[in-house]
Amino acid sequence: MAALIIGYGLIPTKYATEFNIQHFAELPVQVGGRIKPLDSVARNTLLILSARQKVVTRDGQTLPPILWFMDLTMRPELADSYPIFKIEFPDDLGLPNLAQAGERYYSFNDLKPHFEALLTARSNINPEPRQRSAYEQQVADLNQGLSLYHRIMHSLHPVGGSDRLDRLSDEYQSYLTLATGKGMAELRKQQAGQEYDSKLLDSFIFFADDYLKLSQLAQLDVIPPPPPVAPMADWKNVGLELLDVMKGQALSPYVTGYATLTMAYRANDAVRFNQDLASLRQRFIADFPNELGRVRFEQLFNELQVFSVSMQLYVLIFLIVCISWLRWPQELGKAAYWILIAAFALHTFGLLARMYIQGRPPVTNLYSSAVFVGWGAVLLGVFIEKFYRNGIGAAMAALVGFSTLIIAHHLAMSGDTLEMMRAVLDSNFWLATHVIIITFGYSAMFLAGALALIFALMGLFKREFDKETARSLSGMVYGITCFAALFSLVGTILGGIWADQSWGRFWGWDPKENGALMIVVMAAIFLHARWGGICQERGLMALALCGNIVTAWSWFGTNLLGVGLHSYGFTDSGFLWMIGFAASQLFCIGLVSLPWKFWRSSFGQAKQLKAS
């Protein structure tokens, strides 16, 4: 079954069309400081607008992101009918006739009659993003989404309907004759009061005006500078490139290339499309000999969706282990172990791939920290399973792996997760040491908490849970917490040293630093309580579960606070999840604190006898 999941998830898509979609997806664009394939832009844009990476049209067709992107940029009249704007609560927007029962996705055409109302609503909301209510947030998101949609649509060519888009080559041709002298000549004649060709001049002014607007509108910088290209040079968008012709620059062949691509796609001429695409691609390879590999790899990585596959495998592992505690312990236990290795390998590949694409250590933002926390926990779980071979390590590792990948998935909704690092964070040394060590500390704390959870559940409900299993499980929690204490402490102090190198003070008591310190103190409390015999197994498990709450607070809770802005982040969607998680852990602490007579296991019964 695992083979099925892996196979299904990892086979690259084969598009059932004659158009060379694969190569189009690999065309380069410069976004956020690095060169990406168009495929990444398509996926990220769709994530921002739809919170998912596919489009389902009103007649039931499912489109992958790149096909949607092609329609958006080259057949906009068709794209406008696709329901891609996700609106969770359309009734709340107060727009008459918008909401359709059961529909969460709306198209551009659906929203068109309400543009003015949306703009007015936008001007009335709180300017401070952290203090907005859920309604205000929805209005802001929708406005931003529509703006993004419009700007991406006009990234490959000027704004216009079918009459303009079907004649782009002619337009550029006439523009070139005007821009390279004739237009300016007519303008000078007019200003000198001489006879001039008004039609020519009007045409020239129209182009200049229109391309100026386009340069401010087009979202994507798809036009690289002419060779030889410096790696840090700015790329241009279509509008800016067209404008620069007036300064005497030659028009980049990418502009005309995209124009002919558009015309061919609209005319459904696959042969011409593929020809033009091939020449664009050759030009890219010639100008950027080192980049094609990385761009192709990124497109492939986008498609493979390794984290999604890993997530499904983790669920499978968890189920297998649970069943193995009831029947066929040997076979299922082994199966679970090997699937865990496979899932871990995929997870590792994903991390390494991201490192290669970005050129950075694995943890650079909140998304990648979530991926890494899962990876670290699974690594530790693999070791535990190797030593103890009772399925517990595998199950709990799978639990943490799955949960963190779900969190990561939700964090990816803001768009690009492979963004560039801001100057103060731009230090591979500290990113590789402090950030990784502290994130590993998070992994360990969560794994210890998960093990404490299973201790409680097994102790309360499973009769075969005996003293030996309890002791080994307790030992696991102790070992992992030691690991967590070491990594959290060293990581926190390394963070202080980084701050000293960066800002002039080792410790500033800011929320993130405080959160990290709380984790260290929590681990210290656990260790000292154990050494002093202040707590026995139940108390220690309760402390480990507390550790879960503290770690979640440190990782996410501190981000919710708007320090100095009088905002506690109550309106943030993450706030409810945090409260929910904390409540669930408190419930588990309650479970673990139940008197011994409620513990059905032989371990619990023995304790009950000793107590009475």
Added chain:
Amino acid sequence: MRSIFKFFSSLKLTVCLLSFSMALIFFGTLDQVHYGIWHTQKLYFESFVAIWSYPQQWPAFDQLYWLRLPLPGGYLLGGLLFINLIAAHVTRFKFSLKKSGIFLVHLGLILLLVSELLTDLSSKDSQMSVDEGSRSNYSQSYRSNELVFIDRSQPDHDQVYSIPAQLLEPGKTVQLPDSPLRVRTVQYFANAEVGRASAPSNSPADQGVALKMNVIASPIAVSYADDAINTATAYVEVLSPQGSLGTWLVSNVIDDRFPPQMVRLGSQSWEIALRFQRYYYPFEIELIDFKHDKYPGTEIPFNYSSQVMAHHQDRTKNQAALIYMNHPLRYQGLTFYQASFANKDTTSIFQVVRNPGWLLPYISVLLMGLGMSVQFAMHFFKFLRKRT
């Protein structure tokens, strides 16, 4: 006596103090939403007792507004933890190779606590702003203010008399050393709104900017936001042996954009001003070039750097340096960090920190990391041996 020792060295006390620390850090973090980071540090971590009150933004504030939570402050907890650690080592711990890891960790911890206390007491933070092509020989605080009298009568140097703002208590008089002047504070506002009066007002000032430009000041609440600038303002009366010379309105917002306010006595004159406290140095920092590099096609900065030259009065101590993110200049017991910039990337602003104990945390982390690794490695190998 013995029971006191037992109490202070007990592990239960340790766990108890650590739990209180968690609570203190948590509630302090929550209060940072109101008080900003700097002020919360003073209230919670540099104090002996802290009191948390139920925030207005929380639900059920109308029912729970009275809720106050007293907590032991940072100094109290730190002090007790310190005593607890020392007492435990003195009474219970016997040095053995088996426990060497723990000794190292605790030693590192003691060093860290001491270094933090040292930093609290002795470190000074200020900012130095330098334009490209020019130099500066002072840095200024962004929180402390000083009342200055500047005697510019000498051709080669200015004489500056400085009174820290803490001494400007209403009604009190301060004698300016080596000068015939005394200053009596009429009013002092930690933060104020300073502007032109629309109608004639009865302002206490009868000299300078207040008179000529009809400027008045009214006090407003101090802002604790981390980058807020509080406009410290005062009405001060200058007294001489011959009597009062008048009352001036001074404020850190009345700076070199305004004509200087002058106090005259016979043939002597002084410029009077309230400004951010300045620290003068025996060297000048010259900004040769400031670079602000962004990722291509974006506004995201990937590098800020300042090419500087330090010109010391003692020529042998001159030094050239490149200051950029994560790479400060350590010079003459001070550390210069790239903090900010202004004026379209032509002015560089440095954070200047004097912290004599800056090396201690580095040593501490080495000790603690080493100690923990040693201790846990011993446990781990023991565990491995048991299983084989």
